[in-house]
Amino acid sequence: MNQLSFLNTSISKEAKKDAEKLMSRYKILDAIIESRKLDLEPRLTQNPEPSEIQRDNQFYSSTEANVLAELEIEEYVRTKRKLNLIYDSLKPIQQRIWEDRYLMGRRDSDVYNDLYLTDNKYYSLKRDMIVTVAEAFGLIKNAV
16 A cells, blocks of 8 residues: 555545444444343343244254344454544543534534634544544545
């Protein structure tokens, strides 16, 4: 990869949308991970619903379902760890933008006014932050 490619901050609308979605889910990933782990714990009470085997004649393996659920949990944990690394590597002002805009759900104009930034400076910092997230998750398709 060429060093000048790091200076390229152009991003597709789809990649931007996906990166912003990841940034918005940053706060709730811990809750998702813990709830999925709780779903894997064995139940001590009888389940009134019919089992998977009773519903139809298709093959069902509870062990396989548990392994797939564990893999899904690992993917959530990996995503959370990546987002933690990205968040910690950002400038403090970009961390504030992330918190205010994506975690608290405030409007862009409210955020840049509260941070005493010009709109150009705010959108530049925000774009750089989104590109960083998109790059880390492989959302940007580099044309070679």
